[in-house]
Amino acid sequence: MIYYGKKILAFLLSIFLLSLAVFYIARLTPGDPLRSYYGERVEKMSMAERQQAEHRLGLDRPIYVQYARWLQNALRGDLGISYQYKTDVKEVIGGRIGNTLLLGGIGFLLIFGLALLLGIVCAWQENRLLDRVVCRAGTVISCIPEFWLSLLLILIFAVWLRLLPSSGAYSVGTGGGIADRAVHLILPLIVVVIGHLWYYAYMIRNKMLEEVRSDYVLLAKSKGCGRARILFCHCLPNILPSYLSIMALAVPHILGGTYIVETVFSYPGIGTLVYESAQYRDYNLMTVLCLLTGVIVIFCNMLAQTVSERIDPRIRAKEVTPHDR
Secondary structure (H helix, E strand, O other), X not given: OHHHHHHHHHHHHHHHHHHHHHHHHHHHOOOOHHHHHHHHHHHHOOHHHHHHHHHHHOOOOOHHHHHHHXXXXXXXXXXXXXXXXXXEHHHHXXXXXXXXXXXXXXXXXXXXXXXXXXXXXXXXXXXXXXXXXXXXXXXXXXXOOHHHHHHHHXXXXXXXXXXXXXXXXXXXOOOOOHHHHHHHHHHHHHHHHHHHHHHHHHHHHHHHHHHHOOHHHHHHHHOOOOHHHHHHHHHHHHHHHHHHHHHHHHHHXXXXXXXXXXXXXXXXXXXXXXXXXXXXXXXXXXXXXXXXHHHHHHHHHHHHHHHHHHXXXXXXXXXXXXXXX
16 A cells, blocks of 8 residues: 555656646747637737736736646646637547547557567577568668658658548548548558557567577577477567566657657647647647646556566565665
């Protein structure tokens, strides 16, 4: 109970500090938030009208007062309204988060399914032609920026060949059927998977090779075990705990890449919403989106740490003080 209590306390404290930092930084950035709410009309407002508009949105008070009020409302479930969309922030995010979960979720499964397969194959063919080719090709491809790869794929498959759509989650005027949404997911998924696949495949390959060079593998070879049995029956089960920990740590990394891809492909997800909220100084929406992303990052990091401590007691033992012993 003490162990998990400390984790929960650290999580809540991190979220509080994150919300405080995001709230202050968002409001200190240059720009006029009234333009997001009132549009071009803000240029025709008199000084008295501007003051009235700022009072209506609560922007005329000190930042610490604004934060205290926002935090009080947020604890009651009221996250405010979006200046740009003139509606509740929860409704705006609720209409987009499904698209991000679809793109990021499928990409996450493909990345780690293919990374495990590719890592095992490279470990099997260590220092052979296939391993050398895959290692070199993977290193080169992983260095390509995601936004540049996205633009290149749009140019080839959407502009030149006209085979795939260049933007959106579904065709305009359609109900967004399964086939139509799948076609729109192809290019974003390719970028998400290619941008992260080799990084994790190389980690799995190295983990497998570390196990292959262990003493118990030498013993298994002396008993006449084949390479396939050693890899799949001995080495693979031993790297699975590390594999699960890597998966938890990878969520923020893949999520960040998904945001970039969404922005380039104009895919209506959380990533595009983050860009729009920053562009239009939509304070409430920007704060909640940054906080939501931060919660996911902090939770996944703590989850990975917890999994590692449960799998390897030596990690947790290092945290024990001499007094506890």
